[in-house]
Amino acid sequence: MKKFILPFIALLLSAGFLQAQKLSLKVGSENVSMKIGQSMQLEAVVVDAAGKKVADRDFIFYSRNQRALSVVDSTGMATAIRHGEYGVVVISPGEPMLRANITVNIAPAPIAKVAFGPIPDKIYAGVNVPLTLIVTDEAGFERPEVAVSLKSSDESKVAVAPFYKIIPREKGKVTLTASVAGVQGKLDVNVLENPIAKIDLKADMTEGRSGDVFTLTAVAMDKSGNVVKDAPINYSFTGESYDVSAAPSGLMTKEGKFVADQPGLYVLNATCGPAAASVTVSANNRNISRKIDLVGQGSVNNKHTSDFWIWEGVDGKDYAVTGTWGADGTAYFWDVTNPASMMLIDSVKVDARTVNDVKISEDGKICVISREGASNRKNGLVIIDVTNPRDAKVISEFSENLTGGVHNVFIYKKHVYALSAGRKYYSINIEDPTKPRIVGEFELDTPGHSIHDVWVHDGIAYSSNWDDGVQLVDVGNGIAGGSPSNPVQFASYAYPSGSNHAAFPYKDEKTGKFYVILGDEEFPYGLDPDGRKPGRAAGFLHIIDFTDLKNPKEVAWFQVPFAGSHNFWIEGDVLYAAFYNAGVRVVDLSGELLGDLNRQGREIAWIVPEDPDGYIANAPFTWGAQPHKGHIFYSDWNSGLWSAKLRPVVPENTKIQTK
Template sequence: SVEVFDEADLKRSELNVKLTSSNKNVAEFDILGNLETKKSGRTTISARVENLKASFKISVVKNPARKVTLSLDREEIRTGDVIALNAKALNRSDRIIDDIPITYSYHGQADYGEFALPAAGLITDDGRFVAETAGLYTLIASSNGYSDQKTIKVVPRNVKKQVKLVGHGLISDVLTGDLWVWAGVDKHKGKDFAVTGTWGSNGEAYFWDVTDPSNMTIIDTITVDARTVNDVKISEDGRVGVITREGASNRKNGFVILDVSDPYNVTISAEYNDDMTGGVHNVFIYENHVYAVNNGRKYDIINIDDPSNPFRVGVFELDTPGHSIHDVWIENGIAYSSNWSDGVVAVDIGGAKFDETDRSKSQFNPLLSRTGQGSPSNPVKLASMEDPTGRNHAAFPFLSKSTGNFYIIAGDENFPWGVLAPKGQPSNPRGGYHFLNFTDPDNPKEEAIYEVPEAGSHNLWVFDDVLIAGNYQGGLRVVDISGDLLGDIYKQGREIGLYVPYHKEGKIPNAPFVWGAQPYKDYIFFADMNSGLYCIQLVDGQASGRRIPG
């Protein structure tokens, strides 16, 4: 591969690089930039762009392979399971040849199935295979014209569950924003509560009693000077709440700190708007600090040991040209931010201590081994991965319990035809969730994507190797992300269930627009922008998903 950097050390991917070989009889580039070797010999490979040139010499030697063997560790897998092809190239003496290119391919015959799908899957250059449809597949390994093949049976994944609507709190006069669910304290111990924000409306946040999810009721409302209360968060001890402000009449946006120990009588402890006239879009509360995304440029770190007397202790801001930020999520003392074109960024803000002798797959987040220098007053960058599309809107850490692989799931947000909610019309966004493998933090790579066709993506949550995804007009999706992940997850039968909340009395009638969700106890709560707060439950049985307007 060729990378071009300018004087500012910025990657210039738009430039046209010309690749040449000095001896085309030995090796030559095709029109796609692939180098094809033809015979033994030497040649010089050059890359030229404008007045810059880089070259290196290579030697092409005769391929000694005279036999290929292929073995598999299983004869049957499910759709979505990843299997490694164990292929070896041997010379005339049947000795294994190291560092020799082996190419992989497959063909298959799908089970007829409900939808008469064709055989479909993915096989990688390093010999990993995953199938999207059930059937019989022939896997092939080749080198120097020699090959071996094995047949494997692929069966349906069968993870579907029934989605049961437990309760719904209709909000139809304003657009609903984010949500948070938490357990009551003191005299309300044993009860459960939720808070939802509002978007482009009257600066309100609604507090709910959800102890009985089948009868969720609003018990208090806080109104602040804002057009949008986009984000709402509650502290781990269930006593402090934070709501964000955008569009204040006096431009004093920032955020508002609340005492939520009595959700029936929520009070304002303090407002914080120092240098936040541009508005705070998202926040996170972690160990008595508020991490506030300020004006889409940085996140300020505010101490709330005394909620009535907040003060700034730190700030984290990228130094890339035109940088911006959308959200931040914190787990074990590491802040994971979503930064549009700059992608996902992991920052040490006081990484949790861990037992260095415990390297078990289920316990080890590789980023924790790099922590120790950061704190709220001294945030230290640990790792990052850019987003070439510029659409990175969410970032969520995921340590797979089944494999030990560590991912940062990067969510898109893209409105190709604009945001139409202010006009009272349904929007039509697009997007997906990218699984970025950070098991080696120095070499992160995207390995899988979950993308619902013709639907958007917004906020997400992960628990027990299950993805809970808010997919805007695509509804709420619950997805099995256990095991190794590779390719297009949506097509692999990994979807456990879905709920698409059409409602005839919504702010925009019959226009589902799921914002995000939170697992809580045996339920999943989610907010729909047009129709309010929902609670669902997964139960064993025939799969279902509400799709018909009601």
């Protein structure tokens, strides 16, 4: 046979056939330099092995940081918005799919202003004061990385200490000068004589657990016993761990709230100049760990599984729908009434590569799935009748203004909130699911804004907008007069990493605290969606206290080492979070939240879905988790749908009988 095959290959080579099939994607430049405000056409071309341009190939340009660099996919026109180094991925879809990378360096604008942040109304001698210095460039961006030179007009009265702190030494007036790159800012400081002679300190409790918040009340008094209002009290702590192999650790806030990470005995201190007081408290072991058991699996090992939803059907049985990622546009329907024996009962296939998101209406009759990668680029969403999930039927498709791809959707009170091209979301009326219609939209006006997800609860839409953080929008709650046709934003919070990927609200009924949990999504180690390499993510959960809507602040966080968060759910005071390669983590949210929840022992249980027959064998990559009727359901990118169950809490001093 060889004597026939080899001449045939030689013939193909001589004709240039095989050479022409070896295609590659070339970019105009792998390293591009730009200035803020500048626009530039990014160039790409597909060539064969001989370097000859191949015609009729499409290109997709994608910025890894949309806030900093806006790229028009259809043309590759880049506009520099913020300084820094950013990556652009260029993809040429088709057979074969080709990729290339461009690094864009955006030079910072010159410094325009240096200013002092707020300082206390009264500055007393002997009480150190930290300063906040705000450096702004000509493009309007804050530049915290720029070092500032700080000087005092009279070091004998106010000395300057490292890290922008000042030491008031004696009564008098001085001028502080902050300088950077020839730009100056000035602040006049009036130091008062310190009247404080005594501090009365109390704690709201003397004994608690790791993770419990101890609240201090400090009252400063002068020599005559009069209360000195607004005294600048500084708080600190020392401790001794009950476990000799664990170092005592915790967190003390400027307001006098303390939480212990490790069980131990802690001394809480309050000082104001020479005046000082302390109280001793005990933090015992939280002791909330529970066993978790694997119950069942609905295996999908021939393609990636995306999001899922569990619901009770109109017939009283329990069902699930799962999406697929980077495949053939299939959504699967499952009977999960018996979580130990989940059964695939139907599927719907649509024109898409990815069905990223799936949602079910409150009455259990309507399913909406998102579409990305449609062959005709008309992505949008698909509305499905799931009154009988064993015979799921497509009711209608909707792609108006959604042709850029719908990454996520949410159903709330006969409206679908659907993302459009990663920039905004539309509210779509589906009172008549055969005739969906757009009635409203929400989009930010910040430079390079983007959006990943929207979740609606109690008439409030929580959208995760990457660098712009979470946006709270009234779509029917009434708090800001909003409605589906008139979304009104009334609060927001962003954090420095700019990785806000998901959000979930949580109201603690006992403390009255209102939190919004924000999740990161980061892939610093890369991701191989088309290959067979296990993935590893990064990022964690940020707990934001929104009790004061005008002054939200990050108060706590939950992090799993060497893993990254994805989607999550809260039921009661328990958090169920998917952490990609670290599986599902079950976390106690009871009481006031402060500090590092994982170090405090608030993790109740965890389970990792390892499947030797998975799309990638034994490579857990958990997408989301949802509690339902006493079970925990979760989807995994490489292995499908799973179920687990927490074992009951065993009361202390209870003996477990064994046969």
